[in-house]
Amino acid sequence: xxxxxxxxxxxxxxxxxxxxxxxxxxxxxxxxxxxxxxxxxxxxxxxxxxxxxxxxxxxxxxxxxxxxxxxxxxxxxxxxxxxxxxxxxxxxxxxxxxxxxxxxxxxxxxxxxxxx
Amino acid sequence: xxxxxxxxxxxxxxxxxxxxxxxxxxxxxxxxxxxxxxxxxxxxxxxxxxxxxxxxxxxxxxxxxxxxxxxxxxxxxxxxxxxxxxxxxxxxxxxxxxxxxxxxxxxxxxx
Numbered sequence: 719x720x721x722x723x724x725x726x727x728x729x730x731x732x733x734x735x736x737x738x739x740x741x742x743x744x745x746x747x748x749x750x751x752x753x754x755x756x757x758x759x760x761x762x763x764x765x766x767x768x769x770x771x772x773x774x775x776x777x778x779x780x781x782x783x784x785x786x787x788x789x790x791x792x793x794x795x796x797x798x799x800x801x802x803x804x805x806x807x808x809x810x811x812x813x814x815x816x817x818x819x820x821x822x823x824x825x826x827x828x829x830x831x832x833x834x
Numbered sequence: 835x836x837x838x839x840x841x842x843x844x845x846x847x848x849x850x851x852x853x854x855x856x857x858x859x860x861x862x863x864x865x866x867x868x869x870x871x872x873x874x875x876x877x878x879x880x881x882x883x884x885x886x887x888x889x890x891x892x893x894x895x896x897x898x899x900x901x902x903x904x905x906x907x908x909x910x911x912x913x914x915x916x917x918x919x920x921x922x923x924x925x926x927x928x929x930x931x932x933x934x935x936x937x938x939x940x941x942x943x944x945x
Binding site: 722749751753760761763766768773774776806808810815816820821822823824825826827828830 | 866868870875876877878879880881883923927929930931932933934935936937938
């Protein structure tokens with residue numbers, strides 16, 4: 719079956735701009751979560767969605783937002799980009815998330831965002 | 835605060851040897867612990883999950899142990915191969931559908 723698809727793969731934006739990243743989960747998976755990965759901080763949780771509802775949000779400023787559609791596809795948006803937002807943004811999907819995820823999470827290849 | 839610590843230094847071993855990676859955690863009472871592999875520029879790939887009532891779990895050349903008293907998990911790769919070279923991450927899940935990851939340990943297997 720197809721894996722988790724993230725688009726675009728690479729993105730270069732200017733400070734102050736906004737960006738939208740897309741994630742298509744594995745068919746049948748209803749939980750989608752987003753992570754930011756930087757060399758200094760490692761992988762950090764951004765938010766998680768299940769059936770179009772945000773169930774949890776990490777410790778990131780309000781400039782980071784997301785949503786999930788009825789087909790489980792998800793988008794995340796970052797407004798007023800800062801240099802420090804340069805990172806690899808990863809999306810992960812699972813059937814239901816949480817303590818029922820005994821088979822782990824499936825990650826996409828990520829979107830590499832560079833802010834200049 | 836909750837912390838997950840992995841060997842920050844890279845681990846270099848010779849092909850055929852066993853690699854052992856450590857994951858220590860504090861202020862967690864996890865029901866299970868997960869291990870992932872990550873290659874440069876790619877997303878993590880799930881390897882193994884071990885539950886709190888399981889002392890050890892195996893999958894092919896991989897073995898994971900979980901000691902909830904020591905708050906530690908060990909990850910072993912036996913008969914290591916150059917293709918095993920990657921960063922290995924341990925992760926714990928909190929009650930809020932979020933994975934918390936260690937910073938990872940970089941493994942280099944040389945022929």
